[in-house]
Amino acid sequence: MSASPRPRPGPAVRPADAALPRDLTVGVIGAGRVGAVLGAALAAAGHRVVAAAAVSGASRARLALLLPGVARRSATGVARCADLLIVAVPDDALAGVVAGLAGSGALRPGQVVAHTSGAHGLAVLAPAAEVGARPLALHPAMTFTGTPDDLPRLAGISYGVTAPAELRPLAARLVADLGGVPEWVAETDRPLYHAALAHGANHLVTLVNEAADRLRDAGVGQPEKVLAPLLRAALENALRLGDDALTGPVSRGDAGTVERHLARLGEVAPESVAPYLALARRTADRAIAAGRLRPVDAESLLGVLAGSSREVAA
Ligand SMILES: NC(=O)c1ccc[n+]([C@@H]2O[C@H](COP(=O)([O-])OP(=O)(O)OC[C@H]3O[C@@H](n4cnc5c(N)ncnc54)[C@H](OP(=O)(O)O)[C@@H]3O)[C@@H](O)[C@H]2O)c1
Numbered sequence: 001m002s003a004s005p006r007p008r009p010g011p012a013v014r015p016a017d018a019a020l021p022r023d024l025t026v027g028v029i030g031a032g033r034v035g036a037v038l039g040a041a042l043a044a045a046g047h048r049v050v051a052a053a054a055v056s057g058a059s060r061a062r063l064a065l066l067l068p069g070v071a072r073r074s075a076t077g078v079a080r081c082a083d084l085l086i087v088a089v090p091d092d093a094l095a096g097v098v099a100g101l102a103g104s105g106a107l108r109p110g111q112v113v114a115h116t117s118g119a120h121g122l123a124v125l126a127p128a129a130e131v132g133a134r135p136l137a138l139h140p141a142m143t144f145t146g147t148p149d150d151l152p153r154l155a156g157i158s159y160g161v162t163a164p165a166e167l168r169p170l171a172a173r174l175v176a177d178l179g180g181v182p183e184w185v186a187e188t189d190r191p192l193y194h195a196a197l198a199h200g201a202n203h204l205v206t207l208v209n210e211a212a213d214r215l216r217d218a219g220v221g222q223p224e225k226v227l228a229p230l231l232r233a234a235l236e237n238a239l240r241l242g243d244d245a246l247t248g249p250v251s252r253g254d255a256g257t258v259e260r261h262l263a264r265l266g267e268v269a270p271e272s273v274a275p276y277l278a279l280a281r282r283t284a285d286r287a288i289a290a291g292r293l294r295p296v297d298a299e300s301l302l303g304v305l306a307g308s309s310r311e312v313a314a
Pocket residue numbers: 029030031032033034035053054055056057058059060075088089090091093097116117118119139140141142143144145146
């Protein structure tokens with residue numbers, strides 16, 4: 001009896017990251033809030049952080065605190081010794097740093113060059129790709145202080161990843177090593193992705209501080225104590241329920257209340273009137289679209305908002 005034919009091996013499957021060892025040598029340019037913390041997280045995951053760039057006193061202090069024992073080198077020195085190069089510099093410096101590294105001959109084919117900017121995709125890494133390095137945009141959707149406090153906050157966060165198809169397995173592995181979850185973002189969607197995060201996280205900080213200032217104006221001694229439970233509940237509800245989380249005068253069409261808000265804000269903090277109006281208008285539009293506010297009940301409210309907008313513009 002002849003044995004059943006053994007399955008023929010298919011074409012050799014070569015994972016995109018097969019050329020790289022499981023534990024990578026990592027270089028960090030520079031040891032800023034993000035670079036130092038991601039470097040420490042990669043080290044904790046078993047990768048070998050071999051060098052980092054740090055010029056300012058603050059970056060040197062972060063290097064000593066978060067990456068003790070890691071060699072401090074120039075940017076090109078860091079690039080030469082790393083399988084994975086993390087370029088965590090300010091957004092506007094990124095293009096110049098990448099072009100400088102590529103032009104200096106410090107990058108090599110196969111090396112992975114990753115940046116941590118949310119606004120940029122792969123285009124800014126083109127000079128690195130031209131010399132054979134593999135580009136990766138790896139944006140942690142988190143706010144960083146550049147201290148060890150950031151490390152536990154990395155658990156479960158999302159990373160906005162833009163990567164060539166063949167680099168996706170490696171990107172997924174890195175994100176998993178960091179305890180995170182990849183969110184694949186198309187190159188053209190990068191500005192929108194980043195605008196959404198900035199609008200949500202950065203403008204939230206302004207909104208909270210504005211609210212605290214107005215409470216202080218109203219004689220409240222500890223605005224944070226008043227705001228904390230309210231804002232935490234509002235955030236939780238918004239994340240869970242979307243527009244159905246809305247409460248307050250706009251959702252009820254209480255035009256008189258909104259009118260009194262605007263009048264008093266105009267007297268005490270005129271700089272708060274335009275942002276209040278813009279957000280009230282957008283809140284009303286969303287409440288109507290979500291069926292939370294009937295257009296008929298919104299009429300006088302929208303009239304108040306339009307009247308105040310005309311006054312602000314005048
Ligand atoms: N901070 C956040 O919460 C956050 C969150 C997610 C993503 N990001 C992104 O991560 C990147 C870094 O942000 P960051 O907040 O970590 O910035 P950062 O704290 O200001 O640190 C920037 C680092 O880049 C170095 N650097 C500045 N200009 C340089 C240049 N021309 N050449 C070489 N190195 C240079 C600085 O070195 P020296 O100090 O030695 O000058 C410093 O180590 C940005 O793309 C940012 O959008 C930030």
